[in-house]
Amino acid sequence: MEATSLKTKTPASRKSRGWDKFFPRCRRLLPLILALVVLIGVWNLLTTGLRLLPLPYFPGPREILYELWRDRGLLGLSTVYSLRLLAIGYLVGTLGGLAAGILMGWFKWGEYWLQPLLRFIGPVPAPAWIPLAMTLFPNSFLASIFLLGLSSWFPVTILTWSGIAGVNKSYLEVARTLGAGDRVLLLRVAIPAALPSIFVGLFMGLGLSFATLVVAEMLGVKAGLGWYIQWAQGWAEYDKVYGALIIMALLFSTLLSVIFRCRDRILAWQRGLIKW
Amino acid sequence: MADAKGCLSLQRITKVFPNGSGQTIPVLQDINLEIRAGGFISFLGPSGCGKSTLLRLMAGLETATGGVIYVDGEAVQGPHYSRGLVFQDPNLFPWLTVEGNLVFGPRARGNELEKGILEYFLELTGLTEFRRAFPHQLSGGMAQRAALARALINRPVVLLLDEPLGALDAFTRMQMQDELYRIWRAQQITVVLVTHDIDEAIYLSERVVVFTPRPARIKSILDIPLSYPRSRENPDFFLLRNEILKLLNLSRPEEEGEFVYAI
Ligand SMILES: Nc1ncnc2c1ncn2[C@@H]1O[C@H](COP(=O)(O)OP(=O)(O)OP(=O)(O)O)[C@@H](O)[C@H]1O
Ligand SMILES: [Mg+2]
Numbered sequence: 001m002e003a004t005s006l007k008t009k010t011p012a013s014r015k016s017r018g019w020d021k022f023f024p025r026c027r028r029l030l031p032l033i034l035a036l037v038v039l040i041g042v043w044n045l046l047t048t049g050l051r052l053l054p055l056p057y058f059p060g061p062r063e064i065l066y067e068l069w070r071d072r073g074l075l076g077l078s079t080v081y082s083l084r085l086l087a088i089g090y091l092v093g094t095l096g097g098l099a100a101g102i103l104m105g106w107f108k109w110g111e112y113w114l115q116p117l118l119r120f121i122g123p124v125p126a127p128a129w130i131p132l133a134m135t136l137f138p139n140s141f142l143a144s145i146f147l148l149g150l151s152s153w154f155p156v157t158i159l160t161w162s163g164i165a166g167v168n169k170s171y172l173e174v175a176r177t178l179g180a181g182d183r184v185l186l187l188r189v190a191i192p193a194a195l196p197s198i199f200v201g202l203f204m205g206l207g208l209s210f211a212t213l214v215v216a217e218m219l220g221v222k223a224g225l226g227w228y229i230q231w232a233q234g235w236a237e238y239d240k241v242y243g244a245l246i247i248m249a250l251l252f253s254t255l256l257s258v259i260f261r262c263r264d265r266i267l268a269w270q271r272g273l274i275k276w
Numbered sequence: 277m278a279d280a281k282g283c284l285s286l287q288r289i290t291k292v293f294p295n296g297s298g299q300t301i302p303v304l305q306d307i308n309l310e311i312r313a314g315g316f317i318s319f320l321g322p323s324g325c326g327k328s329t330l331l332r333l334m335a336g337l338e339t340a341t342g343g344v345i346y347v348d349g350e351a352v353q354g355p356h357y358s359r360g361l362v363f364q365d366p367n368l369f370p371w372l373t374v375e376g377n378l379v380f381g382p383r384a385r386g387n388e389l390e391k392g393i394l395e396y397f398l399e400l401t402g403l404t405e406f407r408r409a410f411p412h413q414l415s416g417g418m419a420q421r422a423a424l425a426r427a428l429i430n431r432p433v434v435l436l437l438d439e440p441l442g443a444l445d446a447f448t449r450m451q452m453q454d455e456l457y458r459i460w461r462a463q464q465i466t467v468v469l470v471t472h473d474i475d476e477a478i479y480l481s482e483r484v485v486v487f488t489p490r491p492a493r494i495k496s497i498l499d500i501p502l503s504y505p506r507s508r509e510n511p512d513f514f515l516l517r518n519e520i521l522k523l524l525n526l527s528r529p530e531e532e533g534e535f536v537y538a539i
Contacts, residue, residue, distance in 0.1 A: 170367045173337050178381035178430060179357035188384065192371040269371045269410045 059239040067239040082224040089148025101160020126151035127215040140220040151212040152205030163197025282433035282466035283313040289343035302491040318477035321487030335361040360427030364439040366419040368411035375407040381430040401425040417448040
């Protein structure tokens with residue numbers, strides 16, 4: 001009797017292994033999901049149900065979803081434009097920041113010449129350069145890339161610089177006794193050792209890029225999610241504004257978690273997880 | 277032993293550091309020392325006297341204020357992989373696995389790794405199972421063995437050890453001393469060991485150099501006339517030990533008869 005029941009149990013439990021993993025996760029998230037449902041319910045009640053909130057400004061959840069669907073063409077296009085600008089600007093700023101940070105952290109002359117520039121220009125919020133950027137660059141697209149690049153350049157430079165300048169001297173000495181030349185010292189010791197710090201710079205740079213992106217789109221570029229929000233607000237179509245906000249929130253948080261994932265993979269050596 | 281390499285010759289070495297307030301502090305004063313190829317020599321001396329500084333000079337990480345260090349007749353002019361250095365802190369590169377740390381030297385110089393050499397040194401230091409582990413996953417003793425292997429894989433002729441076992445517990449320490457002995461015998465290299473452990477110096481080395489307090493001068497060089505492999509229970513140990521303690525002014529005053537008690 002017992003033997004048969006064991007036999008029948010084994011395949012079933014093997015099958016449900018994935019579910020076993022999934023289930024605790026669901027249970028952990030259950031309160032949050034419930035809270036979200038309640039929140040949407042209350043919102044729906046306040047707006048569509050009881051009409052307690054002034055209308056063009058506070059549409060109900062259903063209107064927003066409807067607008068999201070109805071205007072999907074323009075919203076999708078705006079998202080693509082935003083992403084394109086963000087990607088190019090962030091890439092330019094990050095590469096510039098890495099280059100400047102490495103020069104400053106590794107070479108005396110790099111620090112001497114770049115530090116004043118960094119101190120002087122860095123703290124100025126990138127949107128403050130909008131008037132200058134608009135006159136310096138032939139079109140608003142290039143101007144925005146400049147602004148986005150500037151805003152990510154600053155934190156990436158600072159943290160790459162401090163990361164490389166602060167590399168444990170013993171690592172460099174050990175590497176030299178192992179026969180490493182200057183190039184190896186920089187590429188295979190200083191930069192890997194500075195990676196944790198560099199990643200902090202990448203996060204901060206991305207955050208600042210988001211802010212600059214939206215400001216730039218609202219002020220100059222005639223495309224993108226920032227522009228869409230501005231434009232919808234002009235027509236008092238607040239359901240569209242909220243729709244775009246939701247997309248923006250999803251987009252930006254996804255991008256941030258992509259960097260988090262990259263960091264976790266690249267800096268796997270940092271995690272003090274297993275002790276043999 | 278005709279072509280034995282790793283003979284060291286220190287000639288009139290002095291070293292002076294600026295102390296930050298415009299003055300200079302002499303750290304090493306007129307150090308003359310000959311170390312035979314394939315020898316094992318230990319440095320003992322009060323803390324802060326300049327032992328590490330001397331070792332760093334031999335490694336080429338610092339330049340002497342005066343004097344020259346010759347290795348096989350050639351003056352030291354900077355770090356070279358033929359002179360391996362291991363610190364008290366293993367200083368493994370935390371972003372590389374044990375294996376990555378070991379092959380760092382050969383790769384850094386753009387050398388092809390000799391076939392089987394990685395496996396040989398992993399085996400020699402008992403790290404074969406942990407070749408893919410990251411440094412934070414190793415115990416203190418394992419990390420120090422990995423640091424040793426990382427230096428040895430470059431086939432150095434001189435191995436400079438700065439209190440390599442200082443951070444280990446007494447038990448692991450003794451095991452590692454045996455391993456050091458084994459490695460020294462197997463690799464036929466010259467070993468210079470800085471240590472605070474008098475027993476360790478006696479157990480391992482052919483000669484023990486005792487330094488004065490800063491500025492370090494050679495106070496005495498003791499031959500350890502015990503044959504290898506040595507036993508820690510050898511009664512001669514205690515005689516040598518007392519002699520060194522006396523040189524370091526660490527033996528009890530009553531024994532030295534330095535104190536006269538007034539009645
Ligand atoms: N880079 C430096 N600049 C200035 N002074 C230094 C420097 N390196 C070492 N010193 C000084 O030289 C002296 C000797 O230092 P060293 O590290 O060689 O001593 P040590 O004998 O190894 O001591 P310990 O046994 O405690 O390790 C110390 O007084 C130290 O302050
Ligand atoms: Mg020291």
